Amino acid sequence: MLDGSSDIDARQCSVVGMSTTQPLPDTDVLDVRQCCSLGTGPLTQDESVRYAGLFKVLAEPVRLRILSQLAAVGCGPVSVGELTAMMGLSQPTVSHHLKMMTEAGLLERYRDGRSVIHQVRPDVFAQLRTVLQIG
Structure with missing residues (x-):
């Protein structure tokens, strides 16, 4: 207890x-068939490699915190400077993790004057939600 x-x-x-x-x-009361059905059905080899790569990038505490900060502001555009201030981390650390997430295809990146802006790619996270939808 x-x-x-x-x-x-x-x-x-x-x-x-x-x-x-x-x-x-x-x-004792769980219907195993409900628990074991994925939202997408069986994954192809290419799909499993792609999703494993995305989950590998997200399997890092700072990147999960970045994702939660982006989600907290509605997944909209946020500058590196804003994220640095929100998270209390150095700019190089935040930039490194944003680069990893962007290269994996989880985030979009663009420049607005002197600021570098990042935002969540909703299409990619919709795919991840579908893959993780169990039951």
């Missing part, structure tokens, strides 16, 4: 050092 007042088993809520109050589904 987590706090003695719940039927949630602590091992159900622990994932690599993270915790949540949401229990895992009860496997």
Whole structure:
């Protein structure tokens, strides 16, 4: 028990050092067919390579924070300077991670005068949501 007042088993809520109050589904009542259907069906070799590359780029804490900052402002255009201020990181660090995300196709980049602007590519994230849609 987590706090003695719940039927949630602590091992159900622990994932690599993270915790949540949401229990895992009860496997006695879970219809496995619902859990195991992907939104897209089986992936081709090329699709699996492409999506694995995108997820690999996102599998970095600073990049996930950048993505969450962009999402917090509605996925609209944000300058490198604005992101640097929001995140409390150095400009070279933010620029490096933005470059990785842009080269992977997750973000769009353009110049507005002296500012470099980045924004989320909604089409790519729609594809990722579809691939991750399980059940």
